Amino acid sequence: QLVESGGGLVQPGGSLRLSCTASGFTFNNYAMHWVRQAPGRGLEFVSAINGDGDSTYYADSVKARFTVSRDNAKSTLYLQMGSLRAEDMAVYHCAREAYDSSGYYVDIWGRGTMVTVSS
Amino acid sequence: QTVVTQEPSLTVSPGGTVTLTCASSTGAVTSLHYPSWLQQKPGQAPRSLTYSTSNKHSWTPARFSGSLLGGKAALTLSGVQPEDEADYYCLLFSSGGNLVFGGGTKLTVL
Numbered sequence: 702q703l704v705e706s707g708g709g710l711v712q713p714g715g716s717l718r719l720s721c722t723a724s725g726f727t728f729n730n731y732a733m734h735w736v737r738q739a740p741g742r743g744l745e746f747v748s749a750i751n752g753d754g755d756s757t758y759y760a761d762s763v764k765a766r767f768t769v770s771r772d773n774a775k776s777t778l779y780l781q782m783g784s785l786r787a788e789d790m791a792v793y794h795c796a797r798e799a800y801d802s803s804g805y806y807v808d809i810w811g812r813g814t815m816v817t818v819s820s
Numbered sequence: 821q822t823v824v825t826q827e828p829s830l831t832v833s834p835g836g837t838v839t840l841t842c843a844s845s846t847g848a849v850t851s852l853h854y855p856s857w858l859q860q861k862p863g864q865a866p867r868s869l870t871y872s873t874s875n876k877h878s879w880t881p882a883r884f885s886g887s888l889l890g891g892k893a894a895l896t897l898s899g900v901q902p903e904d905e906a907d908y909y910c911l912l913f914s915s916g917g918n919l920v921f922g923g924g925t926k927l928t929v930l
Contacts, residue, residue: 736919803875810865
C-alpha cells in the first residue's frame with residue numbers, strides 16, 4: 702500500500718514537500734515514481750528514483766525545481782517541490798515500479814495528494 | 821520528447837468488443853517499451869491491467885488482453901461490462917528511466 706501526504710495550497714513561487722509512505726513490501730527493493738494528474742487531464746511522469754536512492758530521473762518540466770529522495774529505513778518516498786507554478790497544480794501519485802522475468806511494470810499506486818498553486 | 825497517442829474516446833455496447841491502441845511518435849512500439857495499460861475511474865487511483873505487452877495481474881479480469889498490433893500497443897476488451905466504463909492509459913518505459921503516458925482513452929459503455 703502507498704499513502705501520499707503533504708499536499709495543500711501554496712502560492713506561486715513557493716515550496717512544498719510531499720511524502721509517500723509504503724507498507725506491505727520491502728521498500729528498498731523497488732524503484733519508485735511520482736506521477737501527477739492536473740484536473741481533467743491525463744497522467745504525467747514527474748520523477749523516479751531507484752531502490753538505493755542513488756539514481757534519479759526528472760521530467761523536463763520539473764528539472765532543477767523538484768528533488769526526489771527516499772528514506773528506506775522509514776519506507777518513505779519524498780518529493781521536494783520548489784518554485785511552484787500554476788501548471789504544477791495536480792494530484793500527485795506515488796507508484797511502485799516492479800520487475801520480473803517479463804519486464805518492468807508499475808503495479809501499485811497511491812490515491813494521491815492534491816497540490817494547489819494559487820495566490 | 822516522445823509523444824504517445826491514443827484514441828481520445830471510444831464507445832462500445834455492453835457485451836461487445838473494443839480495441840484501444842497506443843502509438844509512439846518515435847516509431848513502432850515494441851516489447852522493449854514494456855507497454856502497460858492502466859484503468860482509472862473517477863476519483864480513483866490508476867490501476868494496472870496489463871504489463872510487458874500481454875501479461876495480466878492476478879486482479880485483471882480475463883476479458884482484458886494486451887498485445888502489439890501493427891507497430892502499436894493494443895488493449896482489447898471482449899465481452900465489455902458496464903463497469904468497464906473508465907479512462908484507459910497506455911504506459912511505455914523509456915530508455916532514460918522515465919515513464920511515458922498516452923493521453924488516455926475515455927471508454928463509454930452504451
